Amino acid sequence: MKRPALIGALVLLLTGPPVFSQNGACPGTSAIAGSLAGTERQEVCDAAFRAEQRLARCGIKPRRPYFVELVPDVRNAVGNCIFGQFRAGEKDVAKVASPSATAALVAAIADDDPQSVLKRIPAAEFHNSLLVHEITHAIVHQNLSVPPCHAGHEYIAAVIQLDTMSDRSRRIYLDVFAGNSDYTTEMFNDIVLAMDPSRYAAAAYRHFQKPENGCPFLRRLLTTVDALPRLPE
Ligand SMILES: [Zn+2]
Numbered sequence: 001m002k003r004p005a006l007i008g009a010l011v012l013l014l015t016g017p018p019v020f021s022q023n024g025a026c027p028g029t030s031a032i033a034g035s036l037a038g039t040e041r042q043e044v045c046d047a048a049f050r051a052e053q054r055l056a057r058c059g060i061k062p063r064r065p066y067f068v069e070l071v072p073d074v075r076n077a078v079g080n081c082i083f084g085q086f087r088a089g090e091k092d093v094a095k096v097a098s099p100s101a102t103a104a105l106v107a108a109i110a111d112d113d114p115q116s117v118l119k120r121i122p123a124a125e126f127h128n129s130l131l132v133h134e135i136t137h138a139i140v141h142q143n144l145s146v147p148p149c150h151a152g153h154e155y156i157a158a159v160i161q162l163d164t165m166s167d168r169s170r171r172i173y174l175d176v177f178a179g180n181s182d183y184t185t186e187m188f189n190d191i192v193l194a195m196d197p198s199r200y201a202a203a204a205y206r207h208f209q210k211p212e213n214g215c216p217f218l219r220r221l222l223t224t225v226d227a228l229p230r231l232p233e
Helices: 038-054 099-107 114-120 125-141 149-162 167-176 190-195 197-209 214-222
Strands: 066-071 082-087 092-097
Touching: 038 066, 038 125, 038 149, 066 125, 066 149, 092 099, 092 125, 099 125, 099 149, 114 167, 114 197, 125 149, 125 214, 149 167, 149 190, 149 197, 149 214, 190 197, 197 214
Parallel strands: 066 092
Antiparallel strands: 082 092
16 A cells, blocks of 8 residues: 555553464454564564454444565655555465664655655654554555555555544644545545545544544445545546
8 A cells, every 4th residue: 555644552441562473363353463573573472463443433443464574675666665555365464564674764754755754753752653554554455355556545644643642642643634634535545545645534533523424434445336436547
C-alpha cells in the first residue's frame, strides 16, 4: 500500500504483553512474527494485539494468519524508501522499516513539510504505529468483499493508526492539519490521497469521529463498492 502517512500508540489495555509461542505466532492474535526475536518480536506482537483489539471493536477480525516483518528498508514501485508496505498473496505480509531505518526517514523530512510533525512524536511510538498501520491493511484485505481501492484501504489504516496512538501524540498530529482536513465523504478518493497522504490521514480520522460515521462507515468500506467515489480505471 501507499506510504503510511502517519502514526500509533503504546497502551496495552488488557493483561500485559503476550507470551511468545514456538512457531512465531503472537498468542491471542493472528500475527506471525517468526523471523523476529527479543524486543523486536515483542513490539510486533504488542502492535498486532492492539490493532486487532481496536478493529474488533468495529466487528472486524482477521480471517487467517498474517506475517509481519521488520526490514532494513522498504521500497515502493518507483524505488523510493517508504515506512512500510502490505502485500497480499499466498501469504499476507506486512513489512515495516526497522526502528533505525524509520528514524532515518523521519529525520530526512524537511522542516517545512507538514509531515515533519512526525519528528515531534516519540520515535518508539511512531514506529509502533507503523506496525499497526500495516497490520490493519492485512486485516482489511482479509475482510474485503468488494474490489480494493487505495482510498478505502488508507482511510481505515489511518483511522486505526491514529486511534491507537496516545492522546498526546494524536493531538500533535491532528493539530497540524486543523482547519484544512474536514473532508466530505466524496473527497476521500485516490487522487486526493496521492496529493497529500498526511492530510488525508488526519481528514479520515476526523471524518471517522463524526457520529454518523464511526464503525458502521468502516464496515461499509469493506462491503460496499461505492462507499467512496471510485475513479475511472
Ligand atoms: Zn497504508
